[in-house]
Amino acid sequence: MGAGEGVRRVLPARPLDRDGARPDRRPDRDPRERGDPPVRLHPGPRLRRRDPRRVHQRLHDPAPRGRDPDRYPGGRRAARAGGPGGGRGGGDRGPRQPRGGPVTTVRTRFAPAPSGAIHVGNARTALYSWLTARHHGGAFVLRIEDTDASRVSEEAVHLVMDSLRWLGLDWDEGPDVGGPHAPYRQSERLDIYREHASRLLSEGRAYRCYCTPEELEQRRREALAAGRTPGYDGRCRTLTEAERAAFEAEGRPAALRFAMPERGFVVHDLLKGEVRFAPGSLPDFVIMRSDGSPTYLLAAGVDDLLMGMTHIIRGEDLLASTPRQLALMEALGATTFPTYAHHPLIVGPDRQPLSKRHGATSVEAFRERGFLPEAMVNYLAILGWSYGDRDLFTLSELVELFDISRVSRNPAMFDVQKLEWMNAHYIQQLDDDELAARCLHALTAAGLLPEPSLVRRAMPLVRERMKVLTDAAPLLRFLFTDDVEPDERAATVLTGAPEGYLEAAAAALERVEPWTAANIAAALDVLAQGAGLSRTKGWQPVRAAVTGSTVSPPLPESLELLGRERTVARLRAAVARAR
């Protein structure tokens, strides 16, 4: 495993040189063909279990690849056997810097582009970042990536913050709370990006590109049609003074393009291991649009650097852009780089990455459907991360146990059924007061006028019948409205009841004293027996008449809550309706 020791180092340092330029399909793939020491191509399990606190490696340092015998005392089995405290993967003897550098506290960020409500995939990314920060006692920052003004809205920013807060993910620095690197909204940092961009320009690390989007698109299509690689060909990189002057005279708007170094890059990813990018596979990219606004690549790169992020946890759709950011940071003078972890995306039932097409996938939508934040967080954590055979974790347990390097490398399918099961589990954990409080909104949203004390008393009847909070509404509807017109099934039950049965029921219940579930049950039994009916057959007509449904919480308890008067009234109303 010697050569693999460098996996956590994020340096784009190691040039792939001529090897990487080989035209064959797997440049640089077979270490045996080269003079180099063998390179671990697939991260061994141990490699993925590093203590993420050891960050910020220097760029071109050959790196001491020595072993760290103390890193994983006993390996994971031993760590696990040690219980919660021992589950941290071993490296708990404090942050260590390879060369005695300053101790770096972990800093992670969540950087959404607020183009709408945050969806569960992003929420999971936020959770992983947050957990990584909290696990290591570091800082979590919220940064708003709104450099594309056309796509963001103020409302969306608040929606994002609301969802995060609801999930219980707080941030130490952000647009609302400020912090040492404020502002945290990229639209308010435009000067910073401009400044860095012009520095890159003056240092020759970036150049003006006069190609118009139309021309670019045209060439792209041609390249594709001809079977060539469609990336930018770098033509404006080598413009002569005369050509440049001509374009300027023409009044062509110029974008700023970053000049990628002519070499390969290797991204050391906590989940993927060493990911190599050969020279030539990384075209020059735009960092400033012709309108003077920064692109994501510039803004994110500059901010991650300036804000001192140590760990960048994000979806693997961004993996391919990482070498660009590394190159950019390097050009900006960075000597230390963040550690990256690119996790797989969440997919929908069709195996396609989860998106709006899959219906309501926003955190807000799940909240509205009556999911508990406890369940949401637990499920999201489990979706792609595991800790032995356990799958129930509270947020604080997650903080204790979470390890980003143990996140799965497979895309996970979002399984609402499991989420529902988990939600039901957390509903069971709540006491009646708490459950009632949380149900109120769902009841109101269903058009009912819930009376809080009655809701509270009804909780024991419905809690184990609910998967989501909104399940309470149909179950408890009969308590909060007198409009209990029987549905189709209930109507069938009512017409099937013996002649005079409901009148008898009304009369019998009227005499129950005191009005308790036990007494009600006894009366109902007498009633059914008198008519020669089983409990099942005998109670259903009463249920249908009183609740308007064939499904309800336990009948006697339901009637107790409803009260004698309303119960009897509904039975008589049903009789009247039948005539």
Place this chain on the structure above:
RNA sequence: GGUCCCAUCGUCUAGUGGCCUAGGACACCACCCUCUCAAGGUGGAGACACGGGUUCGAAUCCCGUUGGGACUACCA
């Protein structure tokens, strides 16, 4: 097309060369319990994509095939 990532029950996963006759959870099926619906209990069915190699031994390491996915924007 090019670059990159990925591959264990239907789903999420455990697995780190012998503890594997592959474990758990959700879902599913059957039975029990039962006033409806649930919940609960008991039991059951269900997977290492394929082909080579390395090894005494492979789910595990290597190569390939196949199949998914990402990126390839003056979007993030």
